[in-house]
Amino acid sequence: MNFESLLIHGGIDGDSFTGAVNVPIYQTSTYRQEDIEKNNRYEYSRTGNPTREALEKLITDLENGVGGFAFSSGMAAITAIFSLFKSGDNIIIQNNLYGGTFRVLDKIFKNFNIGYRIVNTIDLQEIKNNIDNTVKAIYIETPTNPLMDITDIQKVAKIARDNNLITIVDNTFMTPYFQRPLTLGADIVLHSATKYLGGHSDLLAGLVVVNDKELKDKIKFIQNATGGVLSPFDSFLLIRGIKTLGVRMDRHNFNAKVVAEFLKSRGEVNKVYYPGFKDHIGYNVQSKQGKGYGGMISFVLNEGYNYKKFLKNLNFITFGESLGGVESLICHPATMTHGAIPYEIRQKAGIVNNLIRLSVGIESVHDIIKDLEMALNESKYTK
Structure with missing residues (x-):
């Protein structure tokens, strides 16, 4: 399926139960269970909701990933990703990137002894020079916010693989319509879906897509445990926005x-x-x-x-x-x-x-x- 058609028909296309062309808004917090040892796929909407699931499958298709996750804001998505790391870990970040990303690292995760190193990621040698056994990931925006620096995702991902690091790409500015980081070797791609994916300045949302099952399981656990999930109504709005991306x-x-x-x-x-x-x-x-x-x-x-x-x-x-x-x-x-x-x-x-x-x-x-x-x-x- 061509990408323009995937935007409209990707993920879960419509509602098989009623034939509705749009996925319904399942505005519920909980679900009736068949038995004490058996549920009907869904049990509680923090853990899983059909409308949010349709969005998560859609962004997984669009980014050509293994699993996708919808959060209540872009910063909630970024916070979930940084929650993968533990005390003593360091993350390489760019010398110009969104201020909120810097703030959550500098003011929140620093309290848990998760550090960062500011690097010009255009300079591949500078990246290499800043890697030691405490560095666990390279986090990039490309283009950067606000100076529009471009980082070579494929080359950075190779450096990361050679050093057993995770490559994380904020793809908010380009969207999967213009750029698909996972196909270039990145491990995690994220979006402030508040922006181009929603497209109408009427919702807050964050999306994360990963390239392997291990990361999928970890992010799923973090999403459920910390609870910063996207609501059914905003999931519906975001699916609608993506159709015209x-x-x-x-x-x-x-x-x-x-x-x-x-x-x-x-x-x-x-x-x-x-x-x-x-x-x-x-x-x-x-x-x-x-x-x-x-x-x-x-x-x-x-x-x-x-x-x-x-x-x-x-x-x-x-x-x-x-x-x-x-x-x-x-x-x-x-x-x-x-x-x-x-x-x-x-x-x-x-x-x-x-x-x-x-x-x-x-x-x-x-x-x-x-x-x-x-x-x-x-x-x-x-x-």
């Missing part, structure tokens, strides 16, 4: 390229981070491991231009947290998505105060550009 991502991808080229042409803009530019350092890698460049752009305003004035003068584009919705969303990483990262680390990575992150929506690209143009025109410092 292909057409939405094609539009995001098209619009982002046009907007990136516009921003690059403007004198108010010092730098544009967009992996679809041929002069982007990761362009060749992304072209090899994916079939698109996504809908995310970051850019830096030149000195003399006020990012606060720029953001305030936007009318059409929504200033707020999150990304991946049908509407264009813009944020200020240094104070919003990456505020949890210490100032010195942010500055070293390039997450400066005049950096703006734009999630390009599926509206008319002409309207998006018109709004950006008006805001840029009003962004110059005045005495």
Whole structure:
């Protein structure tokens, strides 16, 4: 089945009991049991729910994995993955990644003596130099949030296999429509499904897919034991969102390229981070491991231009947290998505105060550009 059809018919296609074309919302907490030693497959909705199971099977199909799991948020999914590790373990992470991921490692898991090492994962030798017998995993986003660095998943996965490490890939920005990390050698792929998979800014969800039965059993145990599961209603909404993922991502991808080229042409803009530019350092890698460049752009305003004035003068584009919705969303990483990262680390990575992150929506690209143009025109410092 082609991927576009798999989005609609993958997992559990409809309801065999009634013939409904959509999987029903099984809004129940518990299930009647036949006997003290026998149940009807389901016993309690934290452990298993038919609507959530349909979603989990769907994302497993889409990522070409062995097992999938749905959580109540992207951070709940990330927390479940980090719960695989024990005291004394270290995890290699990137020098720029989502601030919430850094925060949960630095403020929560550090209390359990699970550490991290910050590495530029574009540099494969730097990864190798940071591996010792305490390192158990390499955690990457590609593209990174917010600087759009591209990591070669296949090469990192080989380094991990050679050293008996787990490769974890946050695939939120690309989605399985553009990139499938498990087929490139990764062990675990995760999504903040709140973003592109849901696509309509109306739910919170996290998804995890693994490539072998041992990891499947471990994540299943963690999911059930800690209980951060996705509700039946949000599972239903997410299945519905995924059905249109292909057409939405094609539009995001098209619009982002046009907007990136516009921003690059403007004198108010010092730098544009967009992996679809041929002069982007990761362009060749992304072209090899994916079939698109996504809908995310970051850019830096030149000195003399006020990012606060720029953001305030936007009318059409929504200033707020999150990304991946049908509407264009813009944020200020240094104070919003990456505020949890210490100032010195942010500055070293390039997450400066005049950096703006734009999630390009599926509206008319002409309207998006018109709004950006008006805001840029009003962004110059005045005495």
